[in-house]
Amino acid sequence: xxxxxxxxxxxxxxxxxxxxxxxxxxxxxxxIYIFSVxxxxxxxxxxxxxxxxxxxxxxxxSENVFISFQNDGLSRFFACLISIIWCLAAVYSLEYMxxxxxxxxxxxxxxxxxxxxxxxxxSGNFITLYLFYEMMTLLTVPFVIHxxxxxxxxxxxxxxxxxxxxxxxxLLGAFFLNYYCYTTTFTAxxxxxxxxVKGNENxxxxxxxxxxxxxxxxxxxxxxxxxxxxxxxxxxxPASAVLSGIITKGGVLAIIRVAYYLFGAEFLKGTxxxxxxxxxxxxxxxxxSMLAYKERLLKKRLAYSTVSQVSYVLFGLMLFSxxxxxxxxxxILFHAVAKNILFFTAxxxxxxxxxTYVNELKGIGKEMPIVMWCFSIASLSLVGIPxxxxxxxxxxxxxxxxxxxxxxxxxxxxxILMVSALLTAGYLLPVVADAFFPxxxxxxxxxxxxxxxxxxxxxxxxxxxxxxxxxxxxxxxIIQITQISNSIFQFVSL
Numbered sequence: 001x002x003x004x005x006x007x008x009x010x011x012x013x014x015x016x017x018x019x020x021x022x023x024x025x026x027x028x029x030x031x032i033y034i035f036s037v038x039x040x041x042x043x044x045x046x047x048x049x050x051x052x053x054x055x056x057x058x059x060x061x062s063e064n065v066f067i068s069f070q071n072d073g074l075s076r077f078f079a080c081l082i083s084i085i086w087c088l089a090a091v092y093s094l095e096y097m098x099x100x101x102x103x104x105x106x107x108x109x110x111x112x113x114x115x116x117x118x119x120x121x122x123s124g125n126f127i128t129l130y131l132f133y134e135m136m137t138l139l140t141v142p143f144v145i146h147x148x149x150x151x152x153x154x155x156x157x158x159x160x161x162x163x164x165x166x167x168x169x170x171l172l173g174a175f176f177l178n179y180y181c182y183t184t185t186f187t188a189x190x191x192x193x194x195x196x197v198k199g200n201e202n203x204x205x206x207x208x209x210x211x212x213x214x215x216x217x218x219x220x221x222x223x224x225x226x227x228x229x230x231x232x233x234x235x236x237x238p239a240s241a242v243l244s245g246i247i248t249k250g251g252v253l254a255i256i257r258v259a260y261y262l263f264g265a266e267f268l269k270g271t272x273x274x275x276x277x278x279x280x281x282x283x284x285x286x287x288x289s290m291l292a293y294k295e296r297l298l299k300k301r302l303a304y305s306t307v308s309q310v311s312y313v314l315f316g317l318m319l320f321s322x323x324x325x326x327x328x329x330x331x332i333l334f335h336a337v338a339k340n341i342l343f344f345t346a347x348x349x350x351x352x353x354x355x356t357y358v359n360e361l362k363g364i365g366k367e368m369p370i371v372m373w374c375f376s377i378a379s380l381s382l383v384g385i386p387x388x389x390x391x392x393x394x395x396x397x398x399x400x401x402x403x404x405x406x407x408x409x410x411x412x413x414x415x416i417l418m419v420s421a422l423l424t425a426g427y428l429l430p431v432v433a434d435a436f437f438p439x440x441x442x443x444x445x446x447x448x449x450x451x452x453x454x455x456x457x458x459x460x461x462x463x464x465x466x467x468x469x470x471x472x473x474x475x476x477x478i479i480q481i482t483q484i485s486n487s488i489f490q491f492v493s494l
Contacts, residue, residue, distance in 0.1 A: 004056035007069040010044040010079070011119040013037075018112035022104065031094050034107055038083075038090040041114060045083040049076040055124060064178060067131065068124035068185065073484040077329065078253055079121040085246055085336055086114050088459040089344075093238040095455035096347050100236055106146055110239075113139040120250055126174055126184040129257055130167070136250050137163040137218075143239035144231045152234040155227075162217050162227040169214030170254065173207045177262055180204060186257050188487040190264020197267075204263070205273040211258055212277055218251025220307040221314055222284040229291070232303035233356075237347025240299060244306040244343060245336040252313055252332060259317065260325075260488050269320040270405065277318045278409050282416045284311035289423035296358050298346050301427055302339070308420055309335050309382060312397060315413055319400045322485045327396030329481045334381060334389040334470060341378035341463045344456070345371050352450040358431055365435035366447040372435045374460040379428035381467045384421050389470035392478075394421065 017037045024033045048054065048071050055070040071079070090110065097103045116135040123129035137160070145156035177184055180200070181191040197204055217224030228248075232240045259268060268274055288308025295301040313335070316328030348371045349355055349364065365372040381390035398417060404410025451457065470477065 004054045006048060007054050007056055007071060007122055008058065010041055010048065010083075011069075011115050011122065013044065014041055014115035014118070015112050018108050018110075018115070021108050021111060030104070030107070034090055034094065034111070037111055038087040038114070041118075042083045042087050045079050045118060049080050057124075064184075065127055066125070067128045069119075069122045069128065070124040070186070071122055072186075072188075073480070073487065074253075074256065075121050075123075077333075077480065077484065078249065079118055081249075081333055081336060082114070082117045082121060082246055085340055086117070086242065088462060089238050089242050089340065092241075092344055092347070092456050092459045093236075095453055096238055096351055097236065099351060100146070101148075102146065105142065106236065106239075109139050109142045113242075117246065117250065120253060123257070124185060126177060126186075126257070126262065129186075129254060130171060130174065133170075133218075133250060133254055134167055136247065137167065140239075140243065140247055143243060144235050146236055146239065147234060149234065155230045155234045159227040159231045162224050166214040166217030166224050166251075170211045170258075173211035173214075173258070176204070176207045181262060184262065186261035188261060189490070190260070190267060191262055192264060192267055204267075205271055208258070208263055208268065209273045209276060212255060212273075213280075215251045215254040215258065216280075216314065219248050219255065219314060220251075220284070220288070220310045222280055222287060222311075225284065225288070225307045228307055229295075229300050229303040232306075232343075233297060233299045237299070237343055237350060240303075241340045241343035241347070244303065245340040248306060248310050249332055249336065252310065252317075255314065255317060259320075265320040265488060274318055274320060275406060275409060278315065278406070278413060281311045281315040281318055282409075282413050284308065285315065285420050286416050289420040289427075293423050293427045295427075298349070298356055298358050298361070298431075299343070301358065302342050302346060305342075305382065305424065305427070306335075306339060308424070309339070312394070312417065312420075315417070316397045316400055319404050319410075321400050321403060322482075322489050323396055323403055324400030325485050325488070326478065326481050327393055327398075327400050329484070330389075330393035330396055330474070330477065333477065334393045334467070337463050337467050337470070338378040338381040338390060341374050341460060341467065342382075344460050344463070345375040345378070348452045348456050348460070351456070352452055361431055362434045363438035363447055365432075367450040368452075370451055370457050371460065372432065374464040375435070376432045377464045377467050379424075379432055381471070382428060383425045387468060387471045389467050389474065392471055392474045 024030050058067040060066040119132035144159050145152050220228050285308050288304050292301050292304035313328045313331045316324040381388035384390045384394040398414045401410045401414035
């Protein structure tokens with residue numbers, strides 16, 4: 001029992017530590033406190049992820065409504081990813097937030113959000129997941145509203161409105177699941193009571209579609225994608241990085257849990273709702289890429305890129321095949337790494353030069369060579385060029401699309417992924433070219449070095465190295481994901 005209660009430690013520790021941060025005085029002491037908390041959290045999470053499976057029920061509200069936690073393979077994948085990215089973003093923030101107001105408020109919510117995200121990862125049933133999903137939303141609203149401008153307040157209300165509406169759609173489905181499922185405890189393969197489902201299949205499929213649209217809002221899927229390009233430009237860059245790289249994955253995790261651990265791939269595979277969601281994902285991929293290609297504000301361009309790239313994940317998940325699932329999980333990881341690099345570089349440029357538009361970045365490779373080299377690596381990864389990690393995930397997604405039983409949809413989906421990759425190259429690689437080859441040599445060679453300090457460059461370099469290493473040596477990660485996939489698809493007729 002004591003061993004199982006360890007699951008509460010990485011959830012409660014950041015929430016309590018975030019509140020206690022209000023009592024810490026002095027800039028130096030605050031920096032030490034923040035780094036110590038996130039580092040300890042990484043150690044707690046990785047300890048739980050490297051030990052045996054644990055499961056516990058924390059609180060019974062009624063016979064069928066209770067809070068429970070578990071650290072199965074999927075929980076471990078998300079918890080490890082979140083903790084590492086959050087730690088690196090915290091180090092980056094220690095320097096970046098020096099030119100922002102209300103930094104103490106920012107870090108209070110930043111630390112507490114980590115607890116909510118780990119709670120979301122370790123959720124053992126739908127009620128627990130929904131509780132931490134809503135907590136994640138409420139704790140991240142201050143990221144968007146941070147600057148206090150009219151634009152920030154409007155963006156925060158839009159983010160909150162989209163998130164609450166989407167979560168409301170998901171909650172509607174919970175009432176049906178509570179009736180039609182044996183249990184809402186997450187179980188690989190699903191928990192539907194097929195005796196009750198018989199004759200009500202279309203009702204359940206409609207409910208599934210509603211839930212996917214609801215949770216898809218956080219993941220940036222059309223039609224609830226609009227908060228991303230509104231919220232990112234006004235939020236501080238470290239917040240934009242984790243909103244894009246991590247918070248959107250909260251929606252993806254909820255989608256995986258509902259689709260694969262409650263409804264079950266066997267029930268959903270080959271249905272009309274699968275086709276509808278594949279079309280929505282493909283449309284979002286193409287739409288996001290086109291809007292990013294046209295956008296001139298750097299952070300907004302990156303936000304539209306997230307709309308597109310996260311829907312790669314949704315496309316892979318909705319294939320309901322081992323290849324598609326593997327590609328989606330790899331894309332979750334590799335997109336988180338690459339997109340955090342891109343937002344960190346955008347933040348470094350803003351912090352050191354104040355430049356926010358793409359056309360202002362000509363020659364900046366001379367001023368900030370490390371930053372722009374990291375930007376280049378992340379851009380190549382998002383495009384999917386080997387040996388970067390993005391190539392591996394897109395390879396599996398393409399293979400999954402081509403093996404899809406809907407021949408036309410699979411082929412069209414794969415083609416859209418390829419077109420999106422070309423558009424990604426079109427809106428990211430020209431930034432790289434202009435940064436290092438501006439065309440005016442006399443101005444380029446007289447630029448001063450404006451590289452940020454090590455607190456900003458070290459996280460960038462670590463993530464950039466990971467973006468390459470994951471691409472060159474992906475087998476270890478593929479093995480871990482395959483184990484998760486096998487636990488799910490052993491119940492599916494392939």
